[in-house]
Amino acid sequence: MVRDSDGVGDVSKDHLRLLARVARMYHEQGIRQPEIAAALHLSQPRVSRLLKEAVTRGLVRTVVTLPEGVHTELEEELQRRYALRDAVVVDVEDYQDDVVPSLATAAAAYLDVTFTGGDVIGLAAWSQTLQAVVQRLPQKNVQVADRVIQLVGGLGSAGDQVRATRLIARLADLTNAHPVFVPLPGLVATPATREALLQDPDLAEVQAQWREVTVALVGIGEPASAPVREADRDELRAVGGVGEVCLHFFDATGKPVASDLDRRVIGVDTASFGAVGRRVAVAGGLRKLPAIRAALEGGWVNILVTDLRVARRLCS
Numbered sequence: 001m002v003r004d005s006d007g008v009g010d011v012s013k014d015h016l017r018l019l020a021r022v023a024r025m026y027h028e029q030g031i032r033q034p035e036i037a038a039a040l041h042l043s044q045p046r047v048s049r050l051l052k053e054a055v056t057r058g059l060v061r062t063v064v065t066l067p068e069g070v071h072t073e074l075e076e077e078l079q080r081r082y083a084l085r086d087a088v089v090v091d092v093e094d095y096q097d098d099v100v101p102s103l104a105t106a107a108a109a110y111l112d113v114t115f116t117g118g119d120v121i122g123l124a125a126w127s128q129t130l131q132a133v134v135q136r137l138p139q140k141n142v143q144v145a146d147r148v149i150q151l152v153g154g155l156g157s158a159g160d161q162v163r164a165t166r167l168i169a170r171l172a173d174l175t176n177a178h179p180v181f182v183p184l185p186g187l188v189a190t191p192a193t194r195e196a197l198l199q200d201p202d203l204a205e206v207q208a209q210w211r212e213v214t215v216a217l218v219g220i221g222e223p224a225s226a227p228v229r230e231a232d233r234d235e236l237r238a239v240g241g242v243g244e245v246c247l248h249f250f251d252a253t254g255k256p257v258a259s260d261l262d263r264r265v266i267g268v269d270t271a272s273f274g275a276v277g278r279r280v281a282v283a284g285g286l287r288k289l290p291a292i293r294a295a296l297e298g299g300w301v302n303i304l305v306t307d308l309r310v311a312r313r314l315c316s
Contacts, residue, residue, distance in 0.1 A: 011057070022047060023054040071308060077315045078304065082296040085278065086110075088305040092284075099284040099307045104132035107282040107305040111217075112137060114278075115144040115175060119214045122268065122276065123148060123171060124246050125164035126155045126186070126227065127219030129282050134171050145177035149209055151216065151246050152267030153186030155227045161185075182206055184266050186247065187228065191263035203266070210272045218245050218301065220283035222291040232261045243291030245281070245300045246273060252290065254298015278303055284310050 022040070025031045026047075033051070037044040054060045071089040078087040090106045092099050111133070115121075124130060148171045154161035165181060172179035183202050188194050197203065221244045223236040228247075239257045241249040247265045249257050256270065273279070279300065283292050284307035293314055295301055306314075 016057075016059075019050055019054045019057065019059055022050045023060050026051055027060060071311065074308075074311050074315060078311060081315060082304075083299070083302070084296070084304060085302045087303070087311075089311040090284070090305065090307050092307045092309070100129050100132050103129060103282050103284050103305055103307060104136050107133045107280075108136035108138075110305060111280075114215075115140070117142075117144050119145045119175075120209070120212050121145050121148045121171065121175065121177065122151045122210065122213035122216040122273075123168060124151050124216075124218040125167045126152065126160065127221075127282075129219045130217055131163070131167055133217070133282055134167055134174070137171070137174050139174050140176055143176035145172075145175035147178045147180050147209065147212075148172040148175065149180040149206065149213060150182040151210070151213075151218070151273075152265070153182040153184045155186040160227075180206060180209055182266065186266055187261075188264050188266065191260075194264050194266060197266060207269075207272075210268045211275070213268075213272070213276050215278040215280060216268075216273060216276045217280050217282070220245060220281050220288060220291050220295045220301070222288060223249065228261060232259070235259050236261065243288075243294045245295055248273070248300075250294055250298050250300065252294050252297075254294045254296070254300065256298075274299075280305070282306075286310060286313070289313055 022036060025036050026033065033044055033047045036042070037047045071091065074089050075087040078084055078089070088106050088110050090099070090102045092102045148168055150164070150168050154164060168179045168181060184197050184200065188197065223233045223241050223244070226233065226244055226247070236249050236257065236259055239259055240251040241257045241259070242252050243250055246267050247261070248270055249259065249261065251257050280303040281295060281301035282305045286309055289310055292306065292310060296304065296314065
């Protein structure tokens with residue numbers, strides 16, 4: 001009798017020899033279990049037990065070799081460091097500056113797998129990155145979402161607002177869901193105007209549905225590129241704003257910053273947004289690194305799709 005290398009227990013050399021033979025036939029030669037059973041005059045259940053025992057005793061060790069362009073270890077590090085539910089890291093070809101196409105393709109593939117039914121999807125429809133994501137999503141043959149809800153009112157030019165409406169409708173069509181629109185601008189001139197518009201019955205209905213969102217799809221922005229007035233940008237920079245999600249701005253630690261802009265936005269409130277179970281951000285490019293880091297530090301999102309360069313900086 002000998003003790004095997006992993007110290008599982010005493011075993012005869014003949015038994016070890018049988019374990020090794022079965023393991024080699026199955027793992028190295030690709031012979032199926034019924035064929036092994038026939039060749040060695042064993043029952044198939046015994047072959048199955050021997051294969052499991054070979055793993056337990058350390059005769060078979062599984063080694064996962066990551067293919068080129070797959071960064072599972074980095075994704076897992078992002079999850080650990082920022083308490084994320086999931087992360088997707090995209091290897092952008094030739095380190096090109098325009099990361100949106102690659103991010104959009106990866107995000108569409110991720111969402112295609114994770115939209116499995118019953119979701120209420122909230123969408124920040126003015127994000128150009130998310131527009132690219134929706135363009136790449138395949139049509140679902142069955143209903144995988146109940147509703148697609150606009151998270152922020154219309155922003156930008158009239159053309160931008162039309163595109164946002166079409167994006168909500170498009171995602172609803174792809175997921176066989178019902179679209180829910182915000183029938184008001186996303187940013188108004190004064191806090192008094194906002195308070196008056198919040199009394200609109202149609203908006204009150206949408207506000208109630210914001211609390212039912214199960215997965216939110218957002219971009220991560222920065223003051224310099226936000227669809228706001230220059231005076232608003234100046235104020236945000238003065239109070240330390242470095243990033244935004246759904247026009248809620250935060251500082252480098254992820255804490256919300258107070259500004260006049262807060263009182264003029266018509267969109268999902270921070271409490272409703274923070275209660276969403278899956279908050280998916282699609283954002284990349286080194287220019288956005290401070291905003292992305294701050295969003296993660298503040299817990300604004302818990303699923304991130306980003307590019308390799310940003311992921312490495314976030315983990316360094």
